Every structure is written in C-alpha cells, then in structure tokens.
Amino acid sequence: MNATKRIVLIGPPGCGKGTQAKRIEEATGMVQLSTGDMLRAAVAAGSPIGLKAKAVMEAGQLVSDDLIIGMVADRIKQPDCAKGFILDGFPRSIPQAEALARMLAENQQPMNGAIEIRVPDQFIVERITGRYTCAKCGAGYHDKFQKPKQDGVCDKCGASEFSRRKDDNEETVRTRLGAYHDVTAPIVGFYEKGGILKVVDGTQAIDDVTKSIMGVLGSL
Ligand code: AP5
Ligand code: MG
Numbered sequence: 001m002n003a004t005k006r007i008v009l010i011g012p013p014g015c016g017k018g019t020q021a022k023r024i025e026e027a028t029g030m031v032q033l034s035t036g037d038m039l040r041a042a043v044a045a046g047s048p049i050g051l052k053a054k055a056v057m058e059a060g061q062l063v064s065d066d067l068i069i070g071m072v073a074d075r076i077k078q079p080d081c082a083k084g085f086i087l088d089g090f091p092r093s094i095p096q097a098e099a100l101a102r103m104l105a106e107n108q109q110p111m112n113g114a115i116e117i118r119v120p121d122q123f124i125v126e127r128i129t130g131r132y133t134c135a136k137c138g139a140g141y142h143d144k145f146q147k148p149k150q151d152g153v154c155d156k157c158g159a160s161e162f163s164r165r166k167d168d169n170e171e172t173v174r175t176r177l178g179a180y181h182d183v184t185a186p187i188v189g190f191y192e193k194g195g196i197l198k199v200v201d202g203t204q205a206i207d208d209v210t211k212s213i214m215g216v217l218g219s220l
Pocket of ligand 1: 060
C-alpha cells in the first residue's frame, strides 16, 4: 500500500477514532494527528494554547477554529507527516474542513479519503465512561470491550498506572455529542460532495472495524 496517504477519521466521541488511528499508524507508518491529544498535552504543559483550551474541553465544548487551525497548520509541516497522516478529531467544523483543504492545496497534497466511523448515539455513553488509558504509554483500554490481558497491567509497556479523561463523564459526553451533531456532522456532507467519503460500521468489534478501515485504505 502506498503509505503517503492523507485521511480524515470522522465520528462522534467514542466511535473509535483514536483506537483505529493507532492501529493504522502501526500497520502503515502513517502518522496519527489527534487534535484532542495535542490539546491535552498543551493543557498538561500549561502552554498558552492549553490555558485557553482547558475549561472549554472540560465543559465538552469545541475549542475555537482559529486556535485549532493554527495548531494543525504547524503540525502538518513537520517532516514526519511526509509519510502520510491520519487526522483524528480534525476537522470538526466546516471552517476547519475548508482551512484544511486550503492548507493541502498550498502544498499540492490531495486528501485521499474521509472515513466516517458510524456509531449511533445509544452506544456512546458506555464506550466513553468505560474508557481508560495507560498513564505511561497512552495505550487505550475499556472496562468491558478492551481489557488488558492481565488485570491492571498494560499489554504494551507493562506499566500499572492508568488514567481517565476529565471529560469522560456522562454529563460532558452528552454536551460533546450535541457539539458533534450540531457543528461536526456537516463535514460528512462536505466530504461526500467532494467524492472522497467512505463509511464504516463502527458498531462492529474493534478488530472488525480495523479490517473494514484497512479495506477502505487499500481501495484509495
Ligand atoms: P477528542 O480527544 O478528539 O475527543 P472526541 O472526539 O470526543 O473523541 P474521543 O477521543 O472521546 O473518542 P474516540 O473516537 O477517539 O474513541 P476511542 O478510540 O478512544 O477531543 C476532546 C476535546 O478536545 C473536544 O471535546 C474539544 O473540546 C477539543 N477538540 C479536539 N479537537 C478539536 C477540534 N478539531 N476543534 C475543536 N475542538 C477540538 O474509543 C472510546 C472507547 O471505546 C475506548 O475505551 C475503546 O477501547 C472503546 N472502543 C473503541 N472502538 C470500539 C468498538 N468497535 N467496540 C467496542 N468498544 C470500542
Ligand atoms: Mg480520541
């Protein structure tokens, strides 16, 4: 497979964007670009971007387009992105999708595909409230759907410290879902009109979603 592909993963909170982006990165060498992870790193570092984003993220609302677009514009200029990339959590509004199209056009880089991981709302609260990650390497787990092989020990790095996101509570996830439907979902139509939208069924088991996405990638 040609590894210099650029794709977008679209879907509501908990649909599996991060889980699948990490697997695609491992399988293809394309780089995962998660705006949520970038913002959480900025919050942890107390940087100016982090200070602006912290309260908005904790409330489950969307950070301003300008701040996010600037952050992504800087990131995709980094040399590792020449291997191709998987955007996870960006774009999340029509202005962000338009800004991304302009950035790529300036670099004469086509966007190869936009993959919607479709998961109905009724699955989301259980997915989100059961999520936790390894505090050392960031590997993702779930209380019910993705347990480590040995209880309390990370499969990837052997660490035994885990963390849960501050915004992973039922109340905030409902706000995040509202933001998804109101502001983000229109980008599905944006990419459909552009002729590059593919849809996968995100209610399948994690391994089957990966197979579906790898099938789509192979067809791009
Ligand atoms: P972000 O970090 O992007 O959060 P999100 O979109 O709400 O998505 P999540 O990370 O919660 O879900 P995911 O789809 O990655 O699911 P995962 O694979 O972990 O953004 C956080 C915040 O930052 C936003 O609210 C906003 O404030 C801000 N932000 C970020 N980007 C922004 C932007 N572009 N513009 C403006 N603001 C922005 O899976 C979830 C759980 O389910 C895991 O435990 C996993 O093990 C499990 N799971 C995954 N797939 C399956 C499956 N098929 N079956 C069963 N369980 C599964
Ligand atoms: Mg994520």
